[in-house]
Amino acid sequence: MTEHSKNHDWLALTVEEPLEPGLPICDPHHHLWDRRAGRVAPRYLLDEVLEDAGAGHNVVSTVFIECGAMLKTDGPEALRPVGETEFVNGIAAMSASGLYGKTRIAAGIIGTASLRMGSAVGAVLDAQIAAGGGRFRGIRLGAAWDPDPSIPNHRTVPPEHLFLRDDFRAGFAQLAPRQLTFEAWCYHRQIPDVTALARAYPGTTIILNHFGGPLGIGPYAGKEK
Numbered sequence: 001m002t003e004h005s006k007n008h009d010w011l012a013l014t015v016e017e018p019l020e021p022g023l024p025i026c027d028p029h030h031h032l033w034d035r036r037a038g039r040v041a042p043r044y045l046l047d048e049v050l051e052d053a054g055a056g057h058n059v060v061s062t063v064f065i066e067c068g069a070m071l072k073t074d075g076p077e078a079l080r081p082v083g084e085t086e087f088v089n090g091i092a093a094m095s096a097s098g099l100y101g102k103t104r105i106a107a108g109i110i111g112t113a114s115l116r117m118g119s120a121v122g123a124v125l126d127a128q129i130a131a132g133g134g135r136f137r138g139i140r141l142g143a144a145w146d147p148d149p150s151i152p153n154h155r156t157v158p159p160e161h162l163f164l165r166d167d168f169r170a171g172f173a174q175l176a177p178r179q180l181t182f183e184a185w186c187y188h189r190q191i192p193d194v195t196a197l198a199r200a201y202p203g204t205t206i207i208l209n210h211f212g213g214p215l216g217i218g219p220y221a222g223k224e225k
Contacts, residue, residue: 115171138181
């Protein structure tokens with residue numbers, strides 16, 4: 001049974017008709033989880049994402065983005081994120097059976113790995129690729145950081161200027177040989193760091209998440225520039 005969050009209640013206040021209901025769409029960013037938290041649906045798995053995907057648009061496929069769900073609880077810590085990929089690949093396999101409709105959920109999977117491991121992260125990336133069953137496309141790493149204590153930093157507690165660090169870049173260099181993309185989750189004041197990273201590694205595709213993380217709280221409240 002789908003249990004809706006406060007976000008669903010807010011979205012239900014406005015109903016809009018699809019502008020182009022026949023246009024094939026790949027939803028490039030969603031999560032899957034089964035957990036309790038105050039601001040999100042406690043359960044968002046295959047049934048729930050299919051309900052949203054079938055709300056009127058022609059969503060033919062989706063891409064899962066890592067969110068720290070279903071990590072392994074044992075084994076080497078560096079390999080624990082592989083559990084999330086295994087979990088999502090199982091849901092993707094269910095969807096690919098065709099028993100749940102035309103939409104292929106998690107046709108692409110974006111996982112995570114600690115690129116600060118340097119070149120040693122290659123073994124983790126290979127494990128992620130193997131766990132993805134042909135669906136693994138890249139990794140996301142949270143770098144959202146701000147010096148103001150009123151701004152919540154990413155749950156992984158990244159250091160300032162993560163994308164400029166030598167250890168991070170040594171790990172980042174392992175992506176292109178494996179044809180993996182990189183999803184950058186940061187705040188707007190860190191976009192220059194993403195730009196510098198892209199210029200240093202032009203052969204790696206970088207996707208900037210959430211419009212570059214524009215902030216409108218704390219010291220940024222009321223500021224448009």
